Amino acid sequence: MMNTNLEIKTKGILAVITGVTSYLLNCFTELVVVLALLMLFDYATGVIGAYFKKELSSWKGLQGILKKFSFMLLVVLGFLIDFVVSYLIEKVGLQFTTNGFFGLATTCWLIGNEGLSILENLAVIGLPMPPFLKPALTKLKDTADSIGGGKDEE
Known part of the structure; x- marks a missing residue:
C-alpha cells in the first residue's frame, strides 16, 4: 500500500509538471522570440560598448548573462501567474482566461x-x-507597465 500511495503521488507530480510545461510551451510566442533576440543584441552591444570604453570584464559579462537568464525567469513567472489565475477561476466554476x-x-x-x-x-x-526610437521604446515600456497596473520602480 505504501508503494501505491508513493506511485500515485509521483504520477500526480509528473502530471502537474507535464501540464505546466505544456502550458508554458504554448506561451512561447513571437514576442518571446523578439525578446530573446533583443537580449542577445543588448548583450553584444554591451560588450562592444565596454570594449570602446576599455572596461571589458569577464565578471561583468557573467553578470550580464545571469541578468538575461533572470529576465527569462521573469517572463516564465508572468505566464505561470496567468496559469494559476485561470486555473483558480475555472475551479470556482467561471469561464475566464487571462489569455497570457x-x-x-x-x-x-x-x-x-x-x-x-x-x-x-x-x-x-x-x-x-x-x-x-527612444520615445517609441519608452512608450512601449510605459504602456506595458500601465496595463499591468504598476509603476516603473527603476
Whole structure:
C-alpha cells in the first residue's frame, strides 16, 4: 500500500509538471522570440560598448548573462501567474482566461527595457540615433507597465 500511495503521488507530480510545461510551451510566442533576440543584441552591444570604453570584464559579462537568464525567469513567472489565475477561476466554476495577459505584459515591458538598453549601448559606441526610437521604446515600456497596473520602480 505504501508503494501505491508513493506511485500515485509521483504520477500526480509528473502530471502537474507535464501540464505546466505544456502550458508554458504554448506561451512561447513571437514576442518571446523578439525578446530573446533583443537580449542577445543588448548583450553584444554591451560588450562592444565596454570594449570602446576599455572596461571589458569577464565578471561583468557573467553578470550580464545571469541578468538575461533572470529576465527569462521573469517572463516564465508572468505566464505561470496567468496559469494559476485561470486555473483558480475555472475551479470556482467561471469561464475566464487571462489569455497570457501577465506573461505578455511582462514580455512587452522587457522588450522596451532591452530596446532602451541597446540604444544606450549604441550611444556609447558613438552611433547616431534616430530620434523616434527612444520615445517609441519608452512608450512601449510605459504602456506595458500601465496595463499591468504598476509603476516603473527603476
